[in-house]
Amino acid sequence: MTQEPMDVLLSRLERVRRVGAGHVALCPAHDDHDPSLSIDPGREQPFVLRCRSAQCEPADILAAVDLTWADVCAPRDVPRSRPRVVAEYVYRNEDGSPEYLVKRIEPGRDGKAKSFVQYRPDGSKGIKGVRRLVYRLPEVLAAVDAGRTVFVVEGEKDADRLAALGEAATCNSGGTGNPWPTSFAEWFKGAEVVIVADRDEAGRKHARRIRDVLAPVARSVRTVQAAIERDKADVSDHLAAGHALDELVPVDLDQQSADPESRPAHSPPLTVEADPAAQGGSGSEDGKGRGPSQSAILVKLARGRFDIFMSDDGRPYAVRRDGANLALPLRGKAGLRSLLAKLFGDEQGGGVPSQAALTDAMTVLEGIAQSSEPRVPHLRTARHGKQIVIDLGTPDGRCVIVGPDGWSREPRSPVLFRRSGAMKALPSPVRDGDGLARLAALLNMDQDAFRLLVGWLVAAFIPDLPHPILTFRGEQGTGKSKAAQAVIGIIDPSGAPKRTAPRDVKSWATQAFNSWGLCIDNVSYIPDWLSDALCRAVTGDGIVDRALYTDDDVVVLEFRRVLALTTIDAGALAGDLAERLLTIELSLIPDHKRREEAELDRAYADAHAAILASLFDLLADVLRALPDVHLTERPRMADFARILAAVDKVKGWSTLDAYTAGARNAVADVLEGEPFAQAVVKLVDAAGDSGITVSAQQLLDQVDAPDRLPKKWPRDPTRAGGQLKRLAPALRAIGIAFAESRTKRGRFYSLAATPERIAANRESSDGGSPEREGAIQRHQRHQHPPAGGVTSANRGDASPIAVASPLPGTDGPGDADAPPASPTEMRPDLGKRGSGDAGDAGDGKTHLLSPASTGPCAKCGQPTHRYGPGGNAWCTDCRAANAAPLPQSGIPGVYGPGEWAAAGRPGGPAGEEAAS
16 A cells, blocks of 8 residues: 555654654754654645754755655646545444444545545534444444454444455544544453554554453454555455455564564664653553553553442442452542552552543443442441441451341451441440440430430441431530430541531432431421432432433432431421431530530540440340341331330330330421411311311312411412322321322312320310200201201201201201302392202202212211211211310301310310410
């Protein structure tokens, strides 16, 4: 093949080094010791020569290497042919869709024999920002899957030539002008690769780069070259000379220069300037120095000393084969990258790897990690069979193993742990008296609360169960923040033991991913997104986040964490978060009992090792007792409750009862902070044991709404239904059953007080008051109407009790829950609407929410009407006898000043204070 003028000149110069689009070399026209000759592409001539040192003339420079301008320039009288496109090469992605186009133009620019121009599919020039691909990618992937050999050549023409022979062949756009990206390695995992290098230094350098990228992921990599001994000979020249593919000859890519036979007889040996970073035998990053490249050395170091793997959440890690069982992230200041840089210097006599070499090595190692079996690195604590392993956080990887038979300190963990910059080391546990008593002396709480805290601390070391959120509540000056700091420091010490509430999901995910125990201090308001995130952290659900260094890839962060909160007002918490709280009330510390913070810190540091030892003793006892612990009733956090039951069995305490009672109180506190929830509770209690079944709009119409709606009050049926479902767990906790159903008419919500709540309400009410007896008698008259039927004198609509008229065609009353209908015309004698009866259109159009059926009353046994399988089980007599006292206003739930107390109800509803 014809040699380019630029290549002819470069082959006769010494210490050639590429700089940008041109080259620098020693000037042959004077005694040059530092490369001062620049050779840049020209327009009217093949190149432009400039000697920066001695200002030598270009003609003298050419004469020094036995060349003239006539040797390197086309004769003036020979017209050059007009450039034209002779071939187009389409680069396609994995599914065969075109990504970009490369056009081959002959003759090329600046006197070159050919040029290549890249275009987007829409015809615009340039592919900046377009994903780079290998040529004929779909064929490459098919060959790898089939176990066939893939040939990597220098240009598209050679790839097409081999494809015509039925072989899988590829290249990168730009050939030797563009380095082989490390991202290409993903397509060659497990492949059998043959790299065909052109017979020149540029071809061998390009082949070295491809080999270094593919060798860590491919099954095998061989490098060959054409059998014809001619400079720049490629595989097309090899085939054109009549040779077969199996006659390609092996080539040693690590030799410094080309074979003597392949170099023109008139050209002196080619000398390449070494990279300064490669001194001391380290090799240069661009492959121009002696030996392998820096990135290849780094990859070799990593593969020889570490196991590379991918975690189950898609993050690459490395672990030492002969050191602590700690997973190191590939990137980051505390990861494998910085450690490899140190190892490189140790191995190469103080040499420093370039940033590009480290980046390339990390990319190759990530490819290796993807092909390895996934492993799970744990944080601070992990399950190992029947034992619990606690990482002490020391540099040498020491741990504590706790089992049913006791605990012991071990020099190396049997399970894989990972560390983060937020973690600090735990002290080695030492039995030194009663560590729990020393902890109690540091905290401001009573005995019952402390025992509950001890149960929570024991559970905090067990990783595979949900842990309730430890909530310290109290006014200012109760020591909430210091107590939370001490408790979190016992299980997972950190440089930032107390955190402020995160601003978004991403910042929360970062904090939670890097710490086993977290404390959010001084909580006054928790937005809905954070409430949901805290609940997910308790149960162990995942958060999806965008993967680093990518635009379209994601990782799923799955974590279960131990959390603590400090707050003054627990009403700031809402919804299902309340059921996941373990609340400890703190009392105000008198001034004469306060201790200085420095004194507390010293006492805590002195007691920490003993506290851990006592907790591990108790944890071992709990693990031994746990198989024999069975709960007859399982609350929401059933796994944690079982741990408390085991603690009670071992210590003779009653922490489980305290926990369940505290959970109910926390839910009640949350409901007190929800005006809409209070209104719903009041409406359900007023309905008695009959309960209510309403749509969201009906619920909004029936609840007591304040004149000025609070911020969280639902403004429309959609929000009302959503808020009601969010309140459902809290309502159930205080004895109000909740169910949701869908009919042809829409979605309905059923709420009813449980028998226990009804009994409690009945005990606190005066059931024998004259007003209540009169209401019951009036209701009974409507339950058994006179023989003459319902008239304007005796119909139930006139009663203050809101009961409906009897249904036409039946022998009993209608649905006691149906509101009275109104007549359709104005009464002229009254000037206002009166109570309607069955003859009025209003009564005639009353619709029931569910079909009626007849059955016995569950209390007295007499026949009564029910409405659907979930209908009222009591007759109207029994319901009226147990109904809440009716207010003088005649409207359920609206009481005048002092009216509630006068009815024998202590405390009073929230609406009474507002009314008075």
